[in-house]
Amino acid sequence: MPGRGGAGPAAPVESEHVITATGLELRAGTRILLADTTVRLQHGDRVGLVGRNGAGKTTSLRVLAGESQPYAGTITISGPLGYLPQDPREGDLDMTAKDRVLSARGLDVMVAQLEKVHIQMAELTGAERDAAVERYGRIEERFSSLGGYAAESEAARITSNLGLPDRILEQPMRTLSGGQRRRVELARILFAAADAGDGTMLLLDEPTNHLDADSITWLRDFLKSFSGGLVIISHDVELLAAVVNKVWFLDAVRGELDVYNMTWSRYLDARATDEQRRRRERANAEKKASVLMTQAAKLGAKATKAAAAHQMVRRAEALISNLDEVRVSDRVAKIRFPEPAPCGKTPLTAKNLSKHYGSLEIFTGVDLAIDRGSRVVVLGFNGAGKTTLLKLLGGREKPDTGAVEPGHGLKLGYYAQEHETLDPDRTVWENIRSAAPDAGAQELRNLLGTFLFTGEQLEQPAGTLSGGEKTRLALAGLVSSAANVLLLDEPTNNLDPASREQVLDALRRYAGAVVLVTHDPGAVAALHPERVILLPDGSEDHWSADYLDLVELA
Template sequence: MITATGLELRAGTRILLADLSLRLQHGDRIGLVGRNGAGKTTTMRVLAKEGLPYAGEIVQSGPVGYLPQDPREGDLEITAKDRVLSARGLDVMVAEMEKVQIQMAELTGPAAEKAVEKYGRIEERFASLGGYAAESEAARICSNLGLPDRILAQQMKTLSGGQRRRVELARILFAAQQDGADSGTMLLLDEPTNHLDADSITWLRDFLKNFAGGLIIISHDVDLLAAVVNKVWFLDAVRGELDAYNMGWQRYLDARATDEQRRRRERANAEKKASALMAQAAKLGAKATKAAAAHQMVRRAETLLSNLDEVRVADKVAKIRFPQPAACGRTPLTASNLSKHYGSLEIFSGVDLAIDRGTRVVVLGFNGAGKTTLLKLLAGIETADTGAVEPGHGLKMGYFAQEHDTIDPDRTVWENTRSAAPDTGAQELRNLLGTFMFTGEQLDQKAGTLSGGEKTRLALAGLVSSAANVLLLDEPTNNLDPASREQVLDALRRYTGAVVLVTHDPGAVAALNPDRVILLPDGTEDHWSADYLELVELA
């Protein structure tokens, strides 16, 4: 169980929630929803005890599995398999058993007998935790999340951000099923479907729907919420409050709409009554004998208005328009014979491409095929093992990283954007950030404290402030609410420069209307056709 009492959360000096009490218990499957920036990720981090509240207390009883939006670094030298097994301490025992097996083969006499006894003790403990059956269970979870044996054998440092995040998700789910007693585990999952293909999302949906413990999930996947949650917590950014709905998703949507209508009706009635009181007070105030009554009426009118909720307006949406591209030559970017290895593992080899002015390219390939790596090579973030990337005449490149690598978490929103657009005037930069819903005190907020959706908006603001004529976009619609996602898709449709896009979002591909496709790891290039659309969600 997780219990929060007297909770106050802030982003900088901005109060997100105040005097809040929450409880997550066995059987709760709660959808935590609200617009980007309302405080969902902050709330989740605090409940996981990975962030401190401004005030209040969090009490956890029992194990908690927390999946943040950004993958944790952890020990990057171990294999992905060991990382998953470490959730139950099995990785240490497997390594120790292997070490003792070598000793048993090499030693003789009493030393060998001690080694045999030690091996027996470790194996007994290993068996009590599920042993080899648990290894098989971990492998099954990993496979369902798109992590085959080939990936599990790699060191964590060789994996992409998306692969590391799936390893963390597999680790959390594996831990939650220890001994089959998952009822005591609390899962806190922040956008768990990011980087998952369609089959993995379907499997995860079924897993969570049948999960016996407590669950809080942040997701923009409406189908997932509709299938899984039995309660909804709505973070209202306008009122700075959390509304709890003890019902499933569809009933919540109906109830929330009813609540909004009730609040509007109550406000209209109160404002009408307050207006009448003020008018009557004005009449009575002209007579000295009625001044006290007039003053009382004014107080009653003020009390009526002060008890009303703030006026709800439509949630703000970032107004995203990619830059007017700077003039450039016919082929602003080329690459030849690119290859990339991590140790003995070959990611891809022999990739050639030429990005002509205004061309639109989508990169497809199964998870781990090197899509993100290719964009990093083109952006100059990483160096190819063979081949070269050649800038053409007038190239101005803009790069959006799916893990927000271009954002410095220790610098403020303003400082990050100023670095991306050093030649832009201060007022023009403020206006730009305002269109991305960063204003006032938020400009001084550390980027590391932003939610995933806010980081996406900040990174996109950096792109817009440039005059890039080639955009490298790696999952630009991740973490965005539906309205902001539509703004990005519309910006893609309107942009006249060249685009190289990596995405699992079919809507983004449709908006791009690509000319060509590059298939990894082979590096095959082809003209785009609708036949490839099915691969987008699978890749």
């Protein structure tokens, strides 16, 4: 595996905790993502795992975490490991968010015991109450000896910095949005890491998804000071520049992992230099090979020179075959939202919508009228119900009160931030077929090709795709829909910069109506919204630049 100079490996700690991959080979179907690779993560390594969408970054991280098996090779994990996948884990959905975080150190059980005995102390009398008081004292003593109260305070600090208020922490996991569950999982991992210190390995796949600007800043500082081993996949260049001291570049062209033992800024220069060198080497080799082939053709016409000609051909072929492939410019999905089908003046109306999860009120009394071609942004702090509102408008959930009323000719297109519109057990082809059942097979193949799905990838289960690939597949389904109202929930998450620009350009050009939820100011600027809906109050206002500051905070 190629490597570059720079800061050497961190000195091993007394009890070394490492992840080692030996002879690793990864495949997606028969496509080789990574071949015969050996790599090691140890204490002090803060690695940025980068490469184009679909190169295999998420697959690589999943294998390093022991969540799936490589096609060949071995993975050895020594010490505690925290792994944040792109899609939130289900876990125990009846557990509260607070208990889920505390469970990282096994404290949730004792907290539940303390709460149970505390209730008994209030309800019982006489000897039974005395026994409960004694039991409470024993549990509390053990809880304190394990640093329980300090740990609770530490967990509260982490969750607060990740934008999880107390009211969210007291809710069962099943009532949380996908983004909230993912932030709970991130808090749980960081809470465990703060206890284990440099003995922990963290593998984080797009950890800034669903975080506001303040939370991203806090996470950046946390990871900068983290002393264990870290591998992070992120499209947040500022995060990579601030945190990583090594870069692993997964080259989709060559199926190799290039290791750069250096900071992000130095890596960018080194990578550009490497690409220029490969192009020069290939150009020189191709020139020499061309001369040899021309000479061989001349000699081959003479029987006495046939052996020499054959040797020249072999030398020319060897010159080319021994070269690394030159990286062509990464292909970018050509994203264009559909030409909207004809519809009435107001294709979508919602009246008096409210939604509760148990005793928790998400929002109430929301009215909304989406006119033909209108452009609306939904704003609100995390947990205010933005994703829930889009699910109600899209018919994915039912309101507790009120109704969503389709107007004349309504054709809805819904993009879900957690890709719930995709069936993970069905293939890429089966998913696009169900999204556009009336389209011709060749038309759909052409469409998938523009979204960079070709050949055997069409038979790949959607659940095995990376976050960026799932985003592209879900957007391809939208394009095939002829929708005249698009409900878009964080459509630029998981995308590399080039693909994100394609989505923004598609937003600018789309002639239908859009209801947009996003933390991306660039997406709002591309939309040129006319109105804003503020949750949880459901109040409506004309859009102004004053609201732009709320986008990243919301």
